[in-house]
Amino acid sequence: MPPTDDPYALPPLAPARAMAVRNRLGLTTGQVAWAVAAYCGTPVHPDLVHAWEAGTTTPENIHVKALAAALWCSPADLVGEATTLAQCRTVAGLTVNETVAALGITRSQWEKAERRNRWQGTPAQTQALLRTLCPPPPCFVAACGRTEQLRVLLREAVTTWWPTYVGPLTRIVPLDPAVLHHVLERLHLVYQRWEGATGGPAHQAAQAEVRAADFLEHIDHHLWHLLRETLNPAEDPSRPAP
Known part of the structure; x- marks a missing residue:
């Protein structure tokens, strides 16, 4: 079984990106549906994959990760721009422990920052945040409350x-x-x-x-x-x- 999914850590799927990756690999929606079902352990109909690519249905995080596995890519290749600190960490492929070590803060400080989506680090920690997580400018400005x-x-x-x-x-x-x-x-x-x-x-x-x-x-x-x-x-x- 795949690891427990974090309900807020990935940006939403970017439908056209997912379709482009699938087309580049030459896979059908049926083949992708089969692989996603194998990852999740529950049936997935090809019509659902089509709905994801059409943007009429938004997949949950676990399905985005399963879709990435089916398409031999990173989830970051299939999603839109990160809008929260938690999403930035996940897109960067880092665990909480790896993040706090890179930023020089405690685990409780980072968990609070993720929970509130508010960044209040020192100038040195902020530079480490920018280097490590590369937050998009809108995300960084919002997290700083500015x-x-x-x-x-x-x-x-x-x-x-x-x-x-x-x-x-x-x-x-x-x-x-x-x-x-x-x-x-x-x-x-x-x-x-x-x-x-x-x-x-x-x-x-x-x-x-x-x-x-x-x-x-x-x-x-x-x-x-x-x-x-x-x-x-x-x-x-x-x-x-x-």
Whole structure:
């Protein structure tokens, strides 16, 4: 029997990624269903595998791990972006003991961090976290409890003189300042396009005003989307965008 499954440690399955791996191996859904059933010890119909790949049904973690075994890959190859510290650890293939040893913290400290999805380590421990677990920027910022601060800075940046905000933002989002400079400039230009359109004809101006307000409301989502485009231009499109 497979080990007891952790109900929250894996990101959700990325359907198109699972289908792409299966197609690359030349396997049918029936063959995959048979292998998944053998791993789990319970029957699995090919239609269920098809539903997973279509995104109409979300498999449980145990089925994602079974699917990975059937497709001769890591579960990390089949799932979307990690959104919690627990998911980052699992995607990295680390146990709790391996994680605490790498970060230099106690087991109880890490278990609390996973349970609350809140990171409060020292600067040295934070650098170890970034090296060891490689959390996606949105996950790291959320775990540090700084999402709202990020939104405030981004709104100020795109509506004023954005270059002065690159430094403050690098202290929140752990990325190369050159990357943030590039992305922040793009955000600024997009917002200015909508803002400039508010001076046109009444109907168009009203639409532009709504779009500009919506852009500011979801400014952090736009940041993450542009960062993914910049850092992973050839990334599998099945990875979900925020």
